[in-house]
Amino acid sequence: MKRSRLLRRLIAMAIGTLVLVMFGTTFTYGQDAETLADQTVMVEEMVVEEEAALTAEQVQVSVDAMWILIASFLVFFMQTGFAFLEAGMIRQTGVVNSLMENFMDACFGGLAFFAIGYGIAMGTDNGSGLFGTTNFFLSEALIFVDGAPVYGDGISAFVLAVFQYAFAATAGTIATGAMAERTHFVGKIIYTVIVAAVIYPVVVHWVWGGGWLATQGFLDFAGSTVVHLCGAIIGLVGAIMLGARTGRVWGKPFRPHNLGFAALGTFILWFGWYGFNPGSALGMGNNGLVGLVTVNTTLAAAAGAAAAVVFGFFRTGKWDLPSALNGSLGGLVGITAGCAFLTPTASVFVGAMGGVLVLLTIDLFEILKIDDAVGAFAVHGTSGAMGTLAIGFLGQPELGAPGLLMGGGADQLIAQIIGIVGVSVWTGATTTVMFFALKALGLLRILAKAEAIGIDVYEHGATLWPDVLPFPEDTPASTTAAKAPAGAGD
Numbered sequence: 001m002k003r004s005r006l007l008r009r010l011i012a013m014a015i016g017t018l019v020l021v022m023f024g025t026t027f028t029y030g031q032d033a034e035t036l037a038d039q040t041v042m043v044e045e046m047v048v049e050e051e052a053a054l055t056a057e058q059v060q061v062s063v064d065a066m067w068i069l070i071a072s073f074l075v076f077f078m079q080t081g082f083a084f085l086e087a088g089m090i091r092q093t094g095v096v097n098s099l100m101e102n103f104m105d106a107c108f109g110g111l112a113f114f115a116i117g118y119g120i121a122m123g124t125d126n127g128s129g130l131f132g133t134t135n136f137f138l139s140e141a142l143i144f145v146d147g148a149p150v151y152g153d154g155i156s157a158f159v160l161a162v163f164q165y166a167f168a169a170t171a172g173t174i175a176t177g178a179m180a181e182r183t184h185f186v187g188k189i190i191y192t193v194i195v196a197a198v199i200y201p202v203v204v205h206w207v208w209g210g211g212w213l214a215t216q217g218f219l220d221f222a223g224s225t226v227v228h229l230c231g232a233i234i235g236l237v238g239a240i241m242l243g244a245r246t247g248r249v250w251g252k253p254f255r256p257h258n259l260g261f262a263a264l265g266t267f268i269l270w271f272g273w274y275g276f277n278p279g280s281a282l283g284m285g286n287n288g289l290v291g292l293v294t295v296n297t298t299l300a301a302a303a304g305a306a307a308a309v310v311f312g313f314f315r316t317g318k319w320d321l322p323s324a325l326n327g328s329l330g331g332l333v334g335i336t337a338g339c340a341f342l343t344p345t346a347s348v349f350v351g352a353m354g355g356v357l358v359l360l361t362i363d364l365f366e367i368l369k370i371d372d373a374v375g376a377f378a379v380h381g382t383s384g385a386m387g388t389l390a391i392g393f394l395g396q397p398e399l400g401a402p403g404l405l406m407g408g409g410a411d412q413l414i415a416q417i418i419g420i421v422g423v424s425v426w427t428g429a430t431t432t433v434m435f436f437a438l439k440a441l442g443l444l445r446i447l448a449k450a451e452a453i454g455i456d457v458y459e460h461g462a463t464l465w466p467d468v469l470p471f472p473e474d475t476p477a478s479t480t481a482a483k484a485p486a487g488a489g490d
Contacts, residue, residue: 081266113165121208
């Protein structure tokens with residue numbers, strides 16, 4: 001009896017243990033499965049988040065690259081603006097030559113810049129901070145690994161090179177206007193290549209390529225000194241060495257032949273400046289910065305035109321269109337350096353100063369007897385230097401430019417002065433040597449015969465309006481027919 005009870009208890013204990021083991025194992029397995037599922041979900045979410053983060057980064061790079069390309073196209077379109085402005089401001093006999101030179105700036109200058117200039121401007125230097133020594137012919141922008149192209153990470157060097165090319169074309173074109181109507185075309189092509197390949201790229205490297213001026217704290221957001229002052233000094237040296245145009249009377253400059261062209265060109269330039277300045281942010285990641293730059297650009301252009309028109313009226317009693325056009329350009333050039341470092345109120349002041357300084361500089365050139373055909377130095381040189389200095393006085397410390405009058409001390413102003421002087425000395429010295437060589441070769445100024453018949457006809461065999469200004473050898477049929485009877489009766 002005792003044995004049977006013991007046996008029943010053992011069996012009951014065994015069954016109970018088995019049940020407990022079964023339920024316990026089932027519970028444990030259920031708990032492990034749930035934990036595993038949770039972990040799987042967490043891993044999947046992490047992967048999705050990582051992929052989303054990578055996608056967002058890629059989207060930002062694509063947006064930035066697209067903005068840089070659009071800005072590049074706008075800056076390149078400024079070549080059209082320069083062409084129309086210059087064509088309208090000079091005499092009719094030199095318009096074809098002017099258009100040809102502007103077009104060739106983009107062509108020959110572009111080839112020289114991509115081959116040599118971009119490497120000097122943005123390539124890695126040897127530690128001197130003077131010029132780059134790599135990436136000529138964009139050799140480092142594209143490499144092949146296992147037969148596949150590798151373009152590098154982030155924004156492509158090709159995109160950045162196009163943006164810099166558009167700026168380089170602008171710098172060369174500024175000088176074209178100052179030297180208009182009397183420059184030998186072959187000499188023009190030669191100096192365009194030298195400027196795009198060496199002179200201008202060295203300046204770019206000093207400031208935007210991490211060179212010695214950048215380490216000094218010099219600031220030039222979009223090129224008041226790098227592009228405009230550099231181009232203006234080239235034009236100034238060229239205008240002085242060329243001498244005045246034949247028939248030039250000091251105090252009575254030649255009248256613009258087509259103010260419609262000039263106005264159209266100025267509108268195009270203002271439009272293109274929205275690529276020049278906002279595009280220099282090199283992306284849309286900080287739309288507040290891009291917006292500030294755009295507003296400052298607009299206000300300076302408007303203030304420059306308004307100040308020049310009013311100032312001109314008080315001097316002459318006339319509302320002068322050329323003053324308005326050049327005044328707006330003076331304002332645009334002036335704000336180009338500080339558009340990211342100044343407040344909108346300061347931008348109005350800088351623009352107004354640029355507009356007035358343009359007119360005063362044109363007057364000074366008449367006194368000095370320097371024949372700058374379109375007032376290129378007045379617009380790009382004087383206003384460019386003024387706008388660069390303005391950062392040292394009015395720069396906002398919170399925007400990275402501690403200006404003297406804004407409580408930032410004199411350091412920024414000193415850096416700005418050093419930059420202006422350094423760029424002026426380099427550009428002036430190298431340009432003087434270049435133009436002396438061209439003059440010695442007889443390739444700087446056209447022949448007196450060419451000036452007598454007009455540079456368009458002599459250099460290009462063309463006139464802008466052949467029905468209004470025919471070729472010298474062309475005689476209208478009506479004139480010939482009218483003279484025939486008189487000749488026959490003699």
